[in-house]
Amino acid sequence: MAVVCHHKRVNARRILRPLGVALALTWLLQSTAITPPSASAEPCPDVQVLFARGTDEAPGLGETGQAFADALRARLPERSLDVYPVDYPATNDWPTGVQGIRDAANHIEATAASCPKTKMVLSGFSQGAAVMGFTTADVIPDGVDGTDVPRPMPPEVADHVAAVVLFGTPNERAMNFLGQxxxxxxxGYTGKTIQLCAPEDPVCSEGLNFSAHAPGAYGGIVDEGAAYAANRL
Structure with missing residues (x-):
């Protein structure tokens, strides 16, 4: 600490008194065991929801994802719950969905390693449901260039996932139409997965009501998914 003196003659007693206090404080700090900040200052959550939004929804959880997270949180009042919105474009350029697969897999593996007691719930809507479904795959789909797709997650990671809840998952007909x-x-995930489809939704059923695939159409279904996840937690 720099001390600026404005007088040529300085009273020694005025200097020694604060100097003595400073030395005493230094000795006290050095002789006292100081506990470093604990990693538990930001504890791992009991539950973490990873959600991949649907096509053209704004970055974040999306309407269905937010409703699902809220419904699940309401069913687990005694547990801490965090949410993670999968980071990917979610545009009509479906091949870019691989970015979501990569981001989801990286986050799942990192959470399993750093927060082994945290139970994860994987979820998504529409294109996001496809992204999350592919994230659980143990092999790269036939006809897909393996250089563009992240490697499958290690099998043991599945032990950290309590449930997979997918809304409006594109069926084989829809994926064929999209060239995917x-x-x-x-x-490792089939026994803990539920796929929910709104009545007449043409993307996940044989129906032809395209308005049934809108995010708002799943408002009455999210609680079913939340109940399924909560029961597995």
């Missing part, structure tokens, strides 16, 4: 491989859930 069919969505296949990996064997």
């Amino acid at each position: 491989p069919a969505v296949v859930i990996g064997p």
Whole structure:
């Protein structure tokens, strides 16, 4: 600390008194065991929801994702719950969905490693449901260039995932129309997966009511998905 003196003659007592206090404080700090900040200052959540939004929805969870997270949180009042919106374009350029697969897989693996007691719920709507479904796959789909697709997650990662809840997952007919491989859930996740489809939604059923695939059409279904996840938690 720089001290600026404005007088040529300085009273020694005025200097020694604060100097003595400073030395005493220094000794006290050095002789006292100081506990470093604990990693638990930002504890791992009990539950983490990863959600991939649907096509053309703004970055974030999307309407269905927010409703699902809220419904699940209401069912788990005694547990801490965090949400992670999968980072990907979510545009009509479906091949860019691989960015979502990569981001989701990286986050899932990182959470499993750094927060082993946290239970994850993987979820998504429409294109996001396809992204999350592919994220669970244990093999790269036939006809897909393996250099563009991230490697499958290690099998043991599935132990950290409590449930997979997919809304409006594009069926094989829809994926063929889009020129994409069919969505296949990996064997480590099939027993903990539920796929929910709104009545007459042409993307996930044989129906032809295109308005049934709008995010708002799933408002009455999210609670079913939340109940399924909560029961597995």
